[in-house]
Amino acid sequence: MTDSAPGRARAEAHANIALAKYWGKSERGDNLTAVPSLSLTLDALTTRSEVCFDASLSADEVNLGGKQLEGRELERVRVMLDRVRLQSGEKRFARVESANNFPTAAGLASSASGFAALAVAARAAAELGPDAAAASKLARQSSASAARSIFEGFVELGRDADAAAPVAPSSHWDLCMLVAIVEQGKKEVSSTGGMEQTRLTSPYYAGWLEAAPPLFDEAREAVLARDFQRLATNMERSTLLMHASMLGSDPPIVYFKPASIALIHAITGRRAQGFPEAFTLDAGPNVKVLTLAEHAEKTENFLRSVPGVAQVLVCRPGPPAALLELGGPLADARRLRVVGETRT
Numbered sequence: 001m002t003d004s005a006p007g008r009a010r011a012e013a014h015a016n017i018a019l020a021k022y023w024g025k026s027e028r029g030d031n032l033t034a035v036p037s038l039s040l041t042l043d044a045l046t047t048r049s050e051v052c053f054d055a056s057l058s059a060d061e062v063n064l065g066g067k068q069l070e071g072r073e074l075e076r077v078r079v080m081l082d083r084v085r086l087q088s089g090e091k092r093f094a095r096v097e098s099a100n101n102f103p104t105a106a107g108l109a110s111s112a113s114g115f116a117a118l119a120v121a122a123r124a125a126a127e128l129g130p131d132a133a134a135a136s137k138l139a140r141q142s143s144a145s146a147a148r149s150i151f152e153g154f155v156e157l158g159r160d161a162d163a164a165a166p167v168a169p170s171s172h173w174d175l176c177m178l179v180a181i182v183e184q185g186k187k188e189v190s191s192t193g194g195m196e197q198t199r200l201t202s203p204y205y206a207g208w209l210e211a212a213p214p215l216f217d218e219a220r221e222a223v224l225a226r227d228f229q230r231l232a233t234n235m236e237r238s239t240l241l242m243h244a245s246m247l248g249s250d251p252p253i254v255y256f257k258p259a260s261i262a263l264i265h266a267i268t269g270r271r272a273q274g275f276p277e278a279f280t281l282d283a284g285p286n287v288k289v290l291t292l293a294e295h296a297e298k299t300e301n302f303l304r305s306v307p308g309v310a311q312v313l314v315c316r317p318g319p320p321a322a323l324l325e326l327g328g329p330l331a332d333a334r335r336l337r338v339v340g341e342t343r344t
């Protein structure tokens with residue numbers, strides 16, 4: 001069985017969590033980012049997508065987890081498919097089926113794995129050759145964090161960079177990212193809308209733009225040196241400065257819930273006692289806790305004991321995006337060919 005047939009392909013990509021955050025678009029447009037970011041691709045959070053160009057369709061159809069997408073969500077996918085059609089000469093509309101193995105849009109980076117899987121599948125279905133940088137650029141144009149999900153392990157997306165680039169493979173450092181879910185369901189303010197509101201109204205946005213690049217540099221060096229304390233300090237500072245810029249928006253953007261704040265205090269206290277743990281939050285109330293793999297069980301037990309924590313997902317550094325075999329249920333398809341190979 002081949003990994004793509006004319007007009008049809010399947011792919012999977014994994015979510016990523018930023019260790020140094022991106023928040024804000026570049027003045028150059030095209031969804032380029034105003035600050036550099038650094039992320040960790042996560043093994044346990046996966047999106048699988050199948051794209052099938054079909055001459056019988058009169059419009060693109062997108063099904064996410066059994067639900068037909070409409071409105072803005074559908075439009076975002078169509079824009080990516082239009083780019084692929086333009087680049088490949090493919091004329092047909094597409095049927096897209098996509099499924100996450102984790103809750104959608106709860107600050108769990110579903111758009112990152114979703115647009116990365118879609119970019120890889122759509123390019124292959126349109127018979128564009130495997131090209132990690134091209135897939136990363138295509139993903140980035142739809143959702144900047146998705147550019148990073150093409151690659152495994154530790155990944156960077158530079159300011160104004162077209163595509164993400166690998167920093168170190170998953171095997172570089174045995175870390176664990178535990179996702180403490182304090183609230184399920186859709187977030188109230190999307191990251192796209194939230195960062196635009198921050199740029200336009202927050203007096204602290206200028207401070208964020210100034211502070212983010214050196215925090216990125218520090219976090220990157222800490223990853224390369226496997227220096228947990230240094231990474232912890234910079235990741236938490238990147239998180240809090242990003243949220244401070246959001247809090248300064250008018251109207252304010254407050255993603256924190258009481259359990260988010262409780263966890264920030266708890267993790268800060270535990271690190272002061274010597275536990276290798278650090279927190280981060282994205283555009284949502286869930287708290288992600290970074291720790292060393294050898295310490296993960298203790299962290300998990302602690303998080304499960306905190307009131308307000310509904311679920312804990314345990315993630316390790318994850319693999320690159322890959323094409324999947326065709327045929328049979330999407331959930332059961334085997335990985336065939338890696339797209340975001342790391343060459344470090």
Ligand code: DP6
Nearest residue numbers: 018021022143144145191192282283
């Ligand atoms: C807080 O990539 O979701 O998770 O480019 O508008 O789709 P768009 O935004 P998105 O923003 C992610 C923001 C973040 C931080 C990060 O992942 O770097």
